[in-house]
Amino acid sequence: MTLKTIDYTTTLPGASHWSLEVRRGTAMRLTDTSGAGNLGMLFYNPRNLLERYNAPDTLKCQHTFKLTAGHCLYSDMGRIFASITDDTFGWHDTVCANSNAQHIAERWGARDYQTERNDWKQNGFDAFLVELAKYGLGRADLAANLNWFSKVQTDAAGAIALDQSINQPEAAVTLRFEMDTLVVMHSCPHPLDSSAQYPRAPIKIELGEAEQINSDDLCLNARPENARGFANNALYHIGV
Template structure:
């Protein structure tokens, strides 16, 4: 997508957090500006915040451990929040969650906002908590999240290792939203990132109008289960239109 066609574009600095409601039929494009970024992301139904992203259902219905182009992201009510229509990295971590304050302190030392201002070492868990609190949500509402631009791979005996230099400067991920969705995300580092110094990695995000869904769309056709997910969305929107 050409950046000249974006509805708006902004940059989120490293160790920050943000949220927005993406409308059905729009695309969220995220760009790793320097390489080595991480975006921990969660999704909620803005009209029913009890409905949120479900990692186990997303993985098992598409028979995968990783997510990338062609996959759909499911709610715990069987709806498709969004489809991954572009992933330059080829692998989005789905299982490692976010770091908490103690983990960040142990790895990179203690800092606080009062002393360090924007160079403080925020952690992903607290960053997500601060953001969801804007919508009346709390600790019990933090489901398993995605880590965009990050990959964790296993060896032959099942040990997991962080894939260093996985995302390069300029790599993009695009999510096409199939229903109105509250998107919550943070740019704090991945919990397994072995960097010696705390990585402050900015991410650019842009919003676009999506092309109409085609009958041969890869996200729709990649799995039989995805066809059912899109049908669930069709019924959901049909019911909403009659209220």
């Protein structure tokens, strides 16, 4: 499923952050233009900021370790923030969380705005905090986040590693928002990134009108739990 319309387009540079409120019925297409990107993302209910994205429920109710087309992104109230309607990458991470200042310093050297200015080495944890502060939120409001365009895998001993052999320029994923959602994002490195140089990969973002849900919708029918999630949304919207 593609965007019915494209009403706004922007590019988030590498090592940057952004947030916006997205209305129900909006589609958002994310594109990793270079093939080396990572986009951290969190969701909150703008009408009740205590409701936010829940990674464990998202994975366990859909019997999956990865995220791709057909999966829904759940809140901690059992509702669906957004559905993944299209995906050319095929595997997105929601278990490895964020890079932080220590990760960045150990791999690429300590960040220093005074000497590096806008080329400083931002990390995902602090990037999220900057955006959350705009809405009166802070450290206690951080949850396990999505990492779009990052595939992680485990070995026989259970150790998790980022698969950096994948390089798919113009890989794209499309989200259909099922409720009004505060979207908070950053384009900082994945916490398991071992690149020799600090990565600065941009992400293209397109916003427009989503196509209407039909009875044969992929996300609605992918799991019985998803049908219940959509029912929870319908009940919620009666009272909104």
